[in-house]
Amino acid sequence: MTEDLTPSPARPERSKHRRGPIAIIVLLLTAVAAVLFVTLGDATLVFYEVDEVVEQREELIDKRFRVVGTPLPGIVETTVGRESAVLFTFCAQGVYVDVVHVGDPAELFQPGVPVVLQGEWVSESLPEFQSLPNATRDGWYLSTDHMVVKHDNDYRTDPDRITDIESCGLKE
Amino acid sequence: MSAGKMLKQNQGVTSSPKSRLLGFATLLGLVTLFVFAFFLTDPDVRLHPTTGEEIGQFDAVRLLYLHVPMAIIGPYLAPLVGAVASIGYLIKRTPWWDVTAHAAIEVGAIFCGLVLVQGSIWGRPVWNTWWEWGDVRIMTTLILFLMLLGYLALRRVVADEHKQARRSAIVALVAAINLPIINRSVEWWESRTLHQKSTLSELKIEDLTFFTLMMGIVVFLMLFTWLVLHRFRLGWLEKESLKQEALTAIEERRAVAVTNEEETS
Structure with a gap:
């Protein structure tokens, strides 16, 4: 009589070979959840526009937020306490805000190049703003400590063709 | 010619005269691209129309000649090929589609990881940050990268060949949902996100x-094709080898059984 040579079904594998990839999958799912939690859960990650932070000033008092806009010419370098700082006026869609940014500004920070600032509203008039040509001097300023540059997507060299740099008070 | 016959002709080697030619052309293209990107092109410097000051990315722009092509492949083309091949597998249930999906996604995961790392290196001088949690494109690309790694981990879980291929195909399709979100994120969240809009489309x-x-795009497409081709052939050889091992084991058991039978009679 011939022996049954049909390969027997594989025994269910519950060894380390199976546990490793499953642990990796669980770890990756946890990482995805963590990314979503950090991204969606932190309100300071939302970018406001300048007109929004002015409109919602009362609601935003004592809250940290991010705001995107364009620095105008007339940046003043100074110190706050022992730290270096820059004072400037920042705008978007014709709405202006005075800013005191503590710490080193971004390497590419300059008038006409949009930036995203992180900080909070302060109700105070600073005499230093008198020297800024476009300052609002409305008794409020933004105190910020984190700055990133929002670079545009234009790589053409001809200055006549630069049309979409948000420049508010600056003519394009 | 079937993939199996092709590999038999090549005696288990993953290259062929045509793939060697493609590999050589890709290598030549990469060297030329590096020369153009890092030596022949100018830094990105423009004069602001009003302030007259120099603005731009300066030398950091050179990284974009690599970043954009990698970004077209890692977070778009490779997962798209993987998703199409996965649909092919779910309809046809043949290993060719499964091996193609696996090859594309494995290469795509490498490109996706490189895009995140290289984008971070570019972001430091240009954006003033290594990493930006609030940027929708970075976050959606990171989620895609983790899902591609999940796909590859799933393929390492010991299971029946068809069950494994079916599960992997479903994960590839779920990952592909992210592709239009990554692509449109800079438009949908234009004023809420840091990433710049598409330069090429405008x-x-x-x-x-x-x-x-x-x-850069052409050279990286060639590199992607070359890598996927070789990964596909390797995957096919692995499948053939497993099949061969199983057949050899059955033959050996049969031979042992026949010998035992002869001895007892």
């Missing part, structure tokens, strides 16, 4: 800069 690029970027 053609805000010209002359040698444009030429170098297009060359």
